[in-house]
Amino acid sequence: MNNFDKKIESFYGLCRQKRLKITPQRIEVYKALMSSDEHPSAETVYKKVKKNLPNVSLDTVNRTLNTLSLIGAAFVVEGSGDVKRFDGNLENHQHFKCVKCKKIFDFQHNAFENIKAPEELGHKFKVLRATVYIEGLCQSCLEKENKIQTN
Amino acid sequence: MNNFDKKIESFYGLCRQKRLKITPQRIEVYKALMSSDEHPSAETVYKKVKKNLPNVSLDTVNRTLNTLSLIGAAFVVEGSGDVKRFDGNLENHQHFKCVKCKKIFDFQHNAFENIKAPEELGHKFKVLRATVYIEGLCQSCLEKENKIQTN
DNA sequence: TTGACAAATAGGTCTAATTACTATATAGTC
DNA sequence: GACTATATAGTAATTAGACCTATTTGTCAA
Numbered sequence: 085m086n087n088f089d090k091k092i093e094s095f096y097g098l099c100r101q102k103r104l105k106i107t108p109q110r111i112e113v114y115k116a117l118m119s120s121d122e123h124p125s126a127e128t129v130y131k132k133v134k135k136n137l138p139n140v141s142l143d144t145v146n147r148t149l150n151t152l153s154l155i156g157a158a159f160v161v162e163g164s165g166d167v168k169r170f171d172g173n174l175e176n177h178q179h180f181k182c183v184k185c186k187k188i189f190d191f192q193h194n195a196f197e198n199i200k201a202p203e204e205l206g207h208k209f210k211v212l213r214a215t216v217y218i219e220g221l222c223q224s225c226l227e228k229e230n231k232i233q234t235n
Numbered sequence: 236m237n238n239f240d241k242k243i244e245s246f247y248g249l250c251r252q253k254r255l256k257i258t259p260q261r262i263e264v265y266k267a268l269m270s271s272d273e274h275p276s277a278e279t280v281y282k283k284v285k286k287n288l289p290n291v292s293l294d295t296v297n298r299t300l301n302t303l304s305l306i307g308a309a310f311v312v313e314g315s316g317d318v319k320r321f322d323g324n325l326e327n328h329q330h331f332k333c334v335k336c337k338k339i340f341d342f343q344h345n346a347f348e349n350i351k352a353p354e355e356l357g358h359k360f361k362v363l364r365a366t367v368y369i370e371g372l373c374q375s376c377l378e379k380e381n382k383i384q385t386n
Numbered sequence: 387t388t389g390a391c392a393a394a395t396a397g398g399t400c401t402a403a404t405t406a407c408t409a410t411a412t413a414g415t416c
Numbered sequence: 417g418a419c420t421a422t423a424t425a426g427t428a429a430t431t432a433g434a435c436c437t438a439t440t441t442g443t444c445a446a
Binding site: 256257258259276277278293294297298318319385386 | 422423424431432433434435441442443
Protein backbone atom coordinates (compact mmCIF):
# COMPACT_ATOMS: atom_id res chain seq x y z
CA MET A 85 0.00 0.00 0.00
CA ASN A 86 1.51 3.29 -1.02
CA ASN A 87 1.67 6.44 0.94
CA PHE A 88 -1.33 8.00 -0.71
CA ASP A 89 -3.54 5.02 0.01
CA LYS A 90 -2.39 5.05 3.58
CA LYS A 91 -3.54 8.60 3.91
CA ILE A 92 -6.94 7.73 2.53
CA GLU A 93 -7.10 4.79 4.87
CA SER A 94 -6.42 6.91 7.89
CA PHE A 95 -8.90 9.47 6.67
CA TYR A 96 -11.54 6.77 6.75
CA GLY A 97 -10.57 6.05 10.31
CA LEU A 98 -10.72 9.69 11.25
CA CYS A 99 -14.19 10.02 9.81
CA ARG A 100 -15.45 6.99 11.67
CA GLN A 101 -13.93 8.24 14.87
CA LYS A 102 -15.71 11.55 14.45
CA ARG A 103 -18.93 9.89 13.36
CA LEU A 104 -18.81 11.48 9.95
CA LYS A 105 -20.26 9.61 7.05
CA ILE A 106 -17.89 8.46 4.40
CA THR A 107 -19.39 9.83 1.25
CA PRO A 108 -17.92 9.80 -2.24
CA GLN A 109 -17.91 13.59 -2.19
CA ARG A 110 -15.92 13.71 0.98
CA ILE A 111 -13.41 11.26 -0.29
CA GLU A 112 -12.99 13.05 -3.58
CA VAL A 113 -12.55 16.38 -1.89
CA TYR A 114 -9.98 14.90 0.42
CA LYS A 115 -8.12 13.26 -2.43
CA ALA A 116 -8.20 16.39 -4.51
CA LEU A 117 -6.75 18.37 -1.67
CA MET A 118 -4.11 15.77 -0.87
CA SER A 119 -2.95 15.47 -4.41
CA SER A 120 -2.38 19.16 -4.95
CA ASP A 121 0.84 20.60 -3.75
CA GLU A 122 -0.42 24.10 -4.16
CA HIS A 123 -2.73 25.84 -1.75
CA PRO A 124 -5.92 25.46 -3.68
CA SER A 125 -8.96 27.60 -3.23
CA ALA A 126 -12.37 26.03 -2.86
CA GLU A 127 -12.95 26.82 -6.51
CA THR A 128 -9.84 24.91 -7.57
CA VAL A 129 -10.73 21.90 -5.49
CA TYR A 130 -14.22 22.08 -6.90
CA LYS A 131 -12.93 21.87 -10.46
CA LYS A 132 -10.78 18.91 -9.61
CA VAL A 133 -13.58 17.04 -7.88
CA LYS A 134 -15.94 17.79 -10.71
CA LYS A 135 -13.87 15.58 -13.00
CA ASN A 136 -14.84 12.53 -11.02
CA LEU A 137 -18.18 13.67 -9.73
CA PRO A 138 -19.58 15.86 -12.48
CA ASN A 139 -22.43 17.23 -10.47
CA VAL A 140 -21.08 18.05 -7.09
CA SER A 141 -22.00 21.48 -5.97
CA LEU A 142 -19.56 24.13 -4.93
CA ASP A 143 -21.36 24.37 -1.65
CA THR A 144 -20.58 20.77 -0.88
CA VAL A 145 -16.93 21.34 -1.58
CA ASN A 146 -16.96 24.34 0.65
CA ARG A 147 -18.69 22.58 3.47
CA THR A 148 -16.46 19.60 3.12
CA LEU A 149 -13.28 21.63 3.18
CA ASN A 150 -14.60 23.28 6.25
CA THR A 151 -15.33 19.93 7.83
CA LEU A 152 -11.86 18.70 7.00
CA SER A 153 -10.36 21.64 8.80
CA LEU A 154 -12.56 20.99 11.82
CA ILE A 155 -11.29 17.47 12.21
CA GLY A 156 -7.70 18.40 11.50
CA ALA A 157 -7.47 16.70 8.12
CA ALA A 158 -6.75 19.97 6.37
CA PHE A 159 -5.94 23.52 7.20
CA VAL A 160 -6.93 26.91 6.10
CA VAL A 161 -3.72 28.54 5.09
CA GLU A 162 -2.83 31.24 7.51
CA GLY A 163 -2.84 34.75 6.20
CA SER A 164 -5.04 34.04 3.28
CA GLY A 165 -6.42 37.51 3.26
CA ASP A 166 -8.00 37.17 -0.13
CA VAL A 167 -9.86 33.98 -0.93
CA LYS A 168 -9.61 31.09 1.46
CA ARG A 169 -6.85 28.70 0.60
CA PHE A 170 -6.55 25.20 1.90
CA ASP A 171 -3.59 23.04 2.62
CA GLY A 172 -3.70 19.29 2.72
CA ASN A 173 -0.02 18.86 3.18
CA LEU A 174 0.25 18.21 6.87
CA GLU A 175 3.91 17.51 6.82
CA ASN A 176 5.83 20.15 8.59
CA HIS A 177 6.42 23.12 6.41
CA GLN A 178 6.16 26.82 6.89
CA HIS A 179 4.61 29.65 4.98
CA PHE A 180 5.94 32.94 3.84
CA LYS A 181 3.39 35.38 2.57
CA CYS A 182 4.03 38.47 0.51
CA VAL A 183 1.91 41.28 1.87
CA LYS A 184 1.79 42.90 -1.54
CA CYS A 185 0.97 40.22 -4.08
CA LYS A 186 -0.44 37.84 -1.44
CA LYS A 187 1.44 34.90 -2.85
CA ILE A 188 2.29 32.19 -0.40
CA PHE A 189 5.64 30.47 -0.52
CA ASP A 190 6.35 27.24 1.28
CA PHE A 191 9.66 26.76 2.89
CA GLN A 192 11.29 24.29 5.19
CA HIS A 193 13.58 25.06 8.01
CA ASN A 194 14.82 22.49 10.43
CA ALA A 195 14.75 24.77 13.40
CA PHE A 196 11.04 25.34 12.88
CA GLU A 197 10.01 21.73 12.72
CA ASN A 198 8.34 20.24 15.71
CA ILE A 199 7.67 23.48 17.39
CA LYS A 200 5.99 22.73 20.63
CA ALA A 201 3.12 24.79 21.82
CA PRO A 202 3.74 26.24 25.26
CA GLU A 203 2.51 24.14 28.15
CA GLU A 204 -0.12 26.50 29.41
CA LEU A 205 -1.67 26.62 25.97
CA GLY A 206 -1.80 22.87 25.70
CA HIS A 207 -3.67 22.71 28.97
CA LYS A 208 -6.46 24.92 27.84
CA PHE A 209 -6.66 24.23 24.14
CA LYS A 210 -6.34 21.30 21.85
CA VAL A 211 -3.49 22.09 19.51
CA LEU A 212 -3.80 20.80 15.98
CA ARG A 213 -0.85 22.45 14.36
CA ALA A 214 1.94 24.85 15.14
CA THR A 215 3.89 26.58 12.42
CA VAL A 216 6.01 29.59 11.83
CA TYR A 217 4.46 32.25 9.72
CA ILE A 218 6.56 34.86 8.06
CA GLU A 219 5.33 37.94 6.31
CA GLY A 220 7.12 40.35 4.11
CA LEU A 221 7.77 41.29 0.53
CA CYS A 222 8.73 38.79 -2.11
CA GLN A 223 11.49 39.27 -4.58
CA SER A 224 9.47 40.51 -7.50
CA CYS A 225 7.46 42.89 -5.35
CA LEU A 226 10.63 44.21 -3.79
CA GLU A 227 11.84 45.25 -7.20
CA LYS A 228 8.82 47.41 -7.86
CA GLU A 229 8.79 48.43 -4.25
CA ASN A 230 10.07 51.98 -4.49
CA LYS A 231 6.61 53.16 -5.09
CA ILE A 232 3.66 52.10 -2.98
CA GLN A 233 0.42 51.95 -4.86
CA THR A 234 -2.49 52.96 -2.64
CA ASN A 235 -5.29 53.72 -5.00
CA MET B 236 5.48 62.51 25.18
CA ASN B 237 3.70 59.31 25.96
CA ASN B 238 4.02 56.02 24.22
CA PHE B 239 0.97 56.48 22.08
CA ASP B 240 2.11 59.85 20.79
CA LYS B 241 5.47 58.37 20.01
CA LYS B 242 3.83 55.80 17.84
CA ILE B 243 1.91 58.45 15.98
CA GLU B 244 5.09 60.43 15.59
CA SER B 245 6.94 57.52 14.06
CA PHE B 246 3.97 56.79 11.85
CA TYR B 247 4.33 60.27 10.42
CA GLY B 248 7.94 59.50 9.73
CA LEU B 249 7.10 56.23 8.07
CA CYS B 250 4.58 57.91 5.80
CA ARG B 251 7.03 60.58 4.76
CA GLN B 252 9.66 58.00 4.11
CA LYS B 253 7.32 56.10 1.86
CA ARG B 254 6.03 59.28 0.22
CA LEU B 255 2.53 58.77 1.50
CA LYS B 256 0.44 61.78 2.26
CA ILE B 257 -0.48 62.36 5.84
CA THR B 258 -4.22 62.69 5.72
CA PRO B 259 -6.62 62.95 8.64
CA GLN B 260 -8.24 59.71 7.50
CA ARG B 261 -4.98 57.85 7.56
CA ILE B 262 -4.14 59.13 10.98
CA GLU B 263 -7.52 58.25 12.38
CA VAL B 264 -7.42 54.77 10.92
CA TYR B 265 -3.98 54.25 12.36
CA LYS B 266 -5.03 55.55 15.76
CA ALA B 267 -8.15 53.43 15.77
CA LEU B 268 -6.15 50.36 14.99
CA MET B 269 -3.47 51.15 17.57
CA SER B 270 -5.91 51.78 20.33
CA SER B 271 -7.76 48.51 19.94
CA ASP B 272 -6.31 45.49 21.58
CA GLU B 273 -8.59 43.20 19.65
CA HIS B 274 -8.08 42.19 16.10
CA PRO B 275 -10.62 44.45 14.52
CA SER B 276 -12.18 43.91 11.15
CA ALA B 277 -12.35 46.74 8.64
CA GLU B 278 -15.93 47.26 9.71
CA THR B 279 -14.95 47.70 13.34
CA VAL B 280 -12.22 50.15 12.50
CA TYR B 281 -14.65 51.98 10.28
CA LYS B 282 -17.09 52.46 13.14
CA LYS B 283 -14.37 53.78 15.37
CA VAL B 284 -13.06 56.20 12.80
CA LYS B 285 -16.55 57.40 12.01
CA LYS B 286 -16.80 58.89 15.48
CA ASN B 287 -14.14 61.42 14.65
CA LEU B 288 -14.67 61.67 10.93
CA PRO B 289 -18.38 61.19 10.45
CA ASN B 290 -18.26 60.82 6.73
CA VAL B 291 -15.33 58.64 5.96
CA SER B 292 -16.19 55.86 3.62
CA LEU B 293 -15.70 52.22 4.34
CA ASP B 294 -13.66 51.99 1.20
CA THR B 295 -11.19 54.48 2.53
CA VAL B 296 -10.81 52.50 5.70
CA ASN B 297 -10.25 49.38 3.68
CA ARG B 298 -7.71 50.99 1.42
CA THR B 299 -5.95 52.56 4.32
CA LEU B 300 -5.72 49.34 6.30
CA ASN B 301 -4.31 47.75 3.22
CA THR B 302 -1.79 50.53 2.86
CA LEU B 303 -0.78 50.19 6.48
CA SER B 304 -0.05 46.54 5.96
CA LEU B 305 1.99 47.31 2.88
CA ILE B 306 4.29 49.63 4.77
CA GLY B 307 4.50 47.36 7.77
CA ALA B 308 2.52 49.57 10.13
CA ALA B 309 -0.12 46.92 10.62
CA PHE B 310 -0.71 43.32 9.81
CA VAL B 311 -3.43 41.18 8.47
CA VAL B 312 -3.92 38.54 11.10
CA GLU B 313 -2.83 35.19 9.78
CA GLY B 314 -5.48 32.61 9.23
CA SER B 315 -8.31 35.05 9.09
CA GLY B 316 -10.37 32.72 7.01
CA ASP B 317 -13.54 34.62 7.64
CA VAL B 318 -13.39 38.38 7.39
CA LYS B 319 -10.03 40.07 7.29
CA ARG B 320 -8.77 41.03 10.70
CA PHE B 321 -6.06 43.52 11.37
CA ASP B 322 -3.52 43.84 14.07
CA GLY B 323 -1.81 47.03 15.02
CA ASN B 324 0.13 45.58 17.88
CA LEU B 325 3.57 45.15 16.47
CA GLU B 326 5.12 43.98 19.69
CA ASN B 327 6.06 40.37 19.60
CA HIS B 328 3.14 38.16 20.33
CA GLN B 329 1.70 35.03 18.84
CA HIS B 330 -1.69 33.93 17.71
CA PHE B 331 -3.73 30.90 18.48
CA LYS B 332 -6.77 30.42 16.33
CA CYS B 333 -9.70 28.16 17.01
CA VAL B 334 -10.63 26.39 13.80
CA LYS B 335 -14.20 26.09 14.94
CA CYS B 336 -15.29 29.44 16.28
CA LYS B 337 -12.49 31.31 14.47
CA LYS B 338 -11.64 33.31 17.56
CA ILE B 339 -8.08 34.47 17.78
CA PHE B 340 -6.24 34.39 21.08
CA ASP B 341 -3.01 36.23 21.66
CA PHE B 342 -0.35 34.63 23.71
CA GLN B 343 3.23 35.28 24.61
CA HIS B 344 5.96 32.76 24.88
CA ASN B 345 9.56 33.65 25.40
CA ALA B 346 10.89 30.89 23.21
CA PHE B 347 8.95 32.29 20.28
CA GLU B 348 10.14 35.83 20.55
CA ASN B 349 12.76 36.97 18.17
CA ILE B 350 12.36 34.11 15.82
CA LYS B 351 14.79 34.63 13.04
CA ALA B 352 13.82 33.90 9.49
CA PRO B 353 16.19 31.44 7.87
CA GLU B 354 19.11 32.95 6.02
CA GLU B 355 18.15 31.87 2.56
CA LEU B 356 14.77 33.47 3.00
CA GLY B 357 16.25 36.72 4.13
CA HIS B 358 18.37 36.85 1.03
CA LYS B 359 15.48 36.64 -1.33
CA PHE B 360 12.71 38.34 0.57
CA LYS B 361 12.29 41.28 2.83
CA VAL B 362 10.98 39.93 6.08
CA LEU B 363 8.57 42.14 7.96
CA ARG B 364 7.47 39.83 10.69
CA ALA B 365 7.95 36.28 11.89
CA THR B 366 5.57 34.70 14.34
CA VAL B 367 4.39 31.36 15.50
CA TYR B 368 0.89 30.48 14.53
CA ILE B 369 -0.98 27.78 16.34
CA GLU B 370 -4.27 26.29 15.33
CA GLY B 371 -6.62 24.09 17.22
CA LEU B 372 -9.74 24.06 19.30
CA CYS B 373 -10.39 26.50 22.06
CA GLN B 374 -11.70 25.55 25.45
CA SER B 375 -15.34 26.29 24.91
CA CYS B 376 -15.39 24.60 21.53
CA LEU B 377 -13.68 21.57 22.99
CA GLU B 378 -16.52 21.15 25.41
CA LYS B 379 -19.09 20.93 22.67
CA GLU B 380 -16.64 19.02 20.57
CA ASN B 381 -18.03 15.54 20.83
CA LYS B 382 -20.25 16.28 17.96
CA ILE B 383 -19.05 17.89 14.80
CA GLN B 384 -21.58 20.04 13.06
CA THR B 385 -21.19 19.86 9.31
CA ASN B 386 -24.42 21.13 7.94
C1' DT C 387 2.01 82.22 1.20
C1' DT C 388 0.38 80.73 -2.59
C1' DG C 389 -0.41 77.99 -6.68
C1' DA C 390 0.11 73.67 -9.31
C1' DC C 391 0.00 68.93 -9.31
C1' DA C 392 -0.21 64.46 -7.85
C1' DA C 393 -2.41 61.70 -4.57
C1' DA C 394 -6.28 60.54 -1.65
C1' DT C 395 -11.21 60.52 -0.55
C1' DA C 396 -16.46 59.95 -0.76
C1' DG C 397 -20.00 57.75 -2.32
C1' DG C 398 -22.06 55.09 -5.35
C1' DT C 399 -21.93 50.77 -7.95
C1' DC C 400 -20.45 46.11 -8.79
C1' DT C 401 -18.61 41.55 -8.31
C1' DA C 402 -17.34 37.34 -6.78
C1' DA C 403 -16.85 34.41 -2.74
C1' DT C 404 -19.20 32.15 0.68
C1' DT C 405 -23.29 30.82 3.14
C1' DA C 406 -28.27 29.68 3.70
C1' DC C 407 -32.27 27.13 2.41
C1' DT C 408 -34.90 22.97 1.24
C1' DA C 409 -36.30 18.95 -1.01
C1' DT C 410 -34.06 14.74 -2.19
C1' DA C 411 -30.69 11.12 -1.78
C1' DT C 412 -27.58 8.27 0.80
C1' DA C 413 -24.53 6.09 4.46
C1' DG C 414 -24.64 3.72 8.68
C1' DT C 415 -26.93 0.58 11.71
C1' DC C 416 -30.04 -2.85 13.23
C1' DG D 417 -33.53 -4.66 3.44
C1' DA D 418 -35.60 -0.84 6.07
C1' DC D 419 -35.08 3.14 9.10
C1' DT D 420 -33.10 7.42 10.52
C1' DA D 421 -29.99 10.91 10.74
C1' DT D 422 -26.78 13.11 7.88
C1' DA D 423 -25.14 14.87 3.59
C1' DT D 424 -25.96 16.61 -1.03
C1' DA D 425 -27.54 19.43 -5.23
C1' DG D 426 -29.36 23.31 -6.85
C1' DT D 427 -30.72 27.68 -6.26
C1' DA D 428 -31.16 31.93 -3.89
C1' DA D 429 -29.39 35.36 -0.69
C1' DT D 430 -25.51 37.77 1.66
C1' DT D 431 -21.76 40.39 2.15
C1' DA D 432 -17.01 41.74 2.24
C1' DG D 433 -14.26 44.07 -0.44
C1' DA D 434 -12.89 46.16 -4.98
C1' DC D 435 -13.80 49.41 -8.66
C1' DC D 436 -14.91 54.00 -10.68
C1' DT D 437 -14.88 59.01 -11.04
C1' DA D 438 -15.62 63.65 -9.73
C1' DT D 439 -13.96 66.36 -6.06
C1' DT D 440 -10.92 67.54 -2.40
C1' DT D 441 -6.63 67.87 -0.08
C1' DG D 442 -1.58 67.43 1.06
C1' DT D 443 2.93 68.60 -0.60
C1' DC D 444 6.46 71.09 -2.39
C1' DA D 445 8.74 74.67 -4.60
C1' DA D 446 8.69 79.33 -6.16
